[in-house]
Amino acid sequence: MSEFSLSEINDRISKQSKFVDSLKKSIGEVIVGQNELVDKILIGLLANGHILLEGVPGLAKTLTVNTLAQAINTRFQRIQFTPDMLPADLLGTLIFNQKKASFETRKGPIFSNIILADEINRAPSKVQSALLEAMQERQVTIGEETFKLDSPFLVLATQNPIEQEGTYPLPEAQIDRFMLKLKVDYPNTDEERIIMRQSAKTGNLKPIKATVKPNDIIKAQSIINDIYVDEKVEDYVLNLVFATRNPEKFNLNDLSQLIEFGASPRATINLVLAAKARAFLEHRGYITPEDIRYIGKDVLCHRVILTYEAEAEELTSYDIIQKLFESIEIP
Numbered sequence: 080m081s082e083f084s085l086s087e088i089n090d091r092i093s094k095q096s097k098f099v100d101s102l103k104k105s106i107g108e109v110i111v112g113q114n115e116l117v118d119k120i121l122i123g124l125l126a127n128g129h130i131l132l133e134g135v136p137g138l139a140k141t142l143t144v145n146t147l148a149q150a151i152n153t154r155f156q157r158i159q160f161t162p163d164m165l166p167a168d169l170l171g172t173l174i175f176n177q178k179k180a181s182f183e184t185r186k187g188p189i190f191s192n193i194i195l196a197d198e199i200n201r202a203p204s205k206v207q208s209a210l211l212e213a214m215q216e217r218q219v220t221i222g223e224e225t226f227k228l229d230s231p232f233l234v235l236a237t238q239n240p241i242e243q244e245g246t247y248p249l250p251e252a253q254i255d256r257f258m259l260k261l262k263v264d265y266p267n268t269d270e271e272r273i274i275m276r277q278s279a280k281t282g283n284l285k286p287i288k289a290t291v292k293p294n295d296i297i298k299a300q301s302i303i304n305d306i307y308v309d310e311k312v313e314d315y316v317l318n319l320v321f322a323t324r325n326p327e328k329f330n331l332n333d334l335s336q337l338i339e340f341g342a343s344p345r346a347t348i349n350l351v352l353a354a355k356a357r358a359f360l361e362h363r364g365y366i367t368p369e370d371i372r373y374i375g376k377d378v379l380c381h382r383v384i385l386t387y388e389a390e391a392e393e394l395t396s397y398d399i400i401q402k403l404f405e406s407i408e409i410p
Contacts, residue, residue, distance in 0.1 A: 088305055088364030095302050096362045101290045105150040108287055110143050111277065112270035118360060119261055119377060120147060120235065125356035127300050128258025128349060129214050129234040131199075131249075131381065136239065138263045144195045144235050151296060152289030153192035153231065160202035162247075166209035173222045184221050189213050192229060192293065196236040200248055210234065211253050231296045251340075251384055258349045259374070260381035299359060306355040307365040311410035313351075315368055318407050319375065320347045323383050323400075331406055337389035337399060342382040350378045368409045376400050 099121070106117055120143065123130040132140050141157060148155030158169065171187035188194070189210070196210060213219050217228045236257070238249070254260070266274060318329065324341030326334035354370035361370075380396040389399070 085307055085364060088307055090364075091302060092306065092359060092364040093362050095299060096359050098291050098295050098299075099360055099362075102150055105287050105290045106143070106146050109146045110139060111273045112266040113139065113143060113263070116143065116261060116263060117147075118357075119259060119374065120144070121360060122353050122356040122374060123235075123259050124231060124233050124296060125299050125303060125359055126258060126349075126352040127231070128352060129236070129256065131254065131257040131260040132235055132237045132263055133239075133260065134237070134263030138265065140235075140237050140263055141195055141197065144193060146287060148193040149287050150289060151193075151231075151291045151293060153293050154229075155193045155195070156188040156191040157195040157197060158188050159197045160199050160206065162201055162203065164202045164206045166205055169206060169209055170213065170219050171221050182222065184224065184226075186221070186226070187219075189219060190226070190228065192231055192233070194232075194234045196234055198239060199236040200238040202247065204247055204250075207247065207249060207253060210236075211256050215256055231293055231300070254381050255343055255345055257381065258353060259377040261377055303352075303355045303359050305364075306358050308351060308355070309365070309410075312354075312366055312368060312371065315371060315407070315410050316347060316350050316354075319371070319379070319403055320344075320350070322403050322407055323379065329407065331402070334399060334402060337386055337392075337394060338383060339386045340384040342379050346379055346382045350375060353378055372404060372409075375404060379403075 102121070103117065107114075110117060120130060124147075134140060145155055145157070167187065169187050169189050171185050171190070173182040174185045175181075176183050199207060199210070202210075213228065214234050217230075217232055219226050219228065265271075320342050322329045322331060322334075322341075323338060323346075326332065326338060350371065351366070353374040354366040357370045357374055358364070358366045376397060379400050383396045383399060385394065385396060385399065
């Protein structure tokens, strides 16, 4: 346990997490429904992890991210990925200044706080790699100079689940860099009625007022490290991750023929970090098994590679992870 007692941690988290409620309220003034999506995006932001969003066009992915950036008063960039895109279009390049007879750095759109990488699977692998390197290292090299990216730095990449021509699917090693993979679903009837009444108008939506400063997010990211994790919860996380690698050791023999490769140690780290961020959203100084269950599928599903046999049976990684959560004992 950390240098603080559990009651001290709870008090600190309770005080420091107050801004979360006003932030969610501000976002809710524009975004109807999608409460779970907003919560999970905030979890990624607080846990300093990037997010892959999957959903058909028109489900307010861009609007949600833009609204989040407005509410936090951070710089936001929407980058449309295309097949003819070059790494320099993302990172920036050196431009020759004829007057000064020297090269000057022109920074690309990656130099922002919140990045929406729209349709990342439409860009060639060199561009995808450039983005993922920036995500991992949180720095960019242009020419011989290296530039640190400002904090907070969150990349939300979208990809269309409908297979189309001219796409370059992300390799598994690159997908593993994303803390969460979120599926964006359609709103229900009542939510869509409200959306229709609010948005079926000409003109732009009224911008929302910033309620949170970027420094609040940076402080929260630091405080989250102190959230207490009980050893039993650690065991639960390890059992879930190890069950993706060796299902037969957990009496899940039927899954051993369905999983080609299990989740990496990065999954273990991200599962705990994301659960800590969820506890912060709930104003708690400790994580519970419910936090793990709430965010577990979003951390694990894109890290499990299935066999041809699983695909032949039309099973998805979500089906496999659901089975794990049903089978592994909850502490």
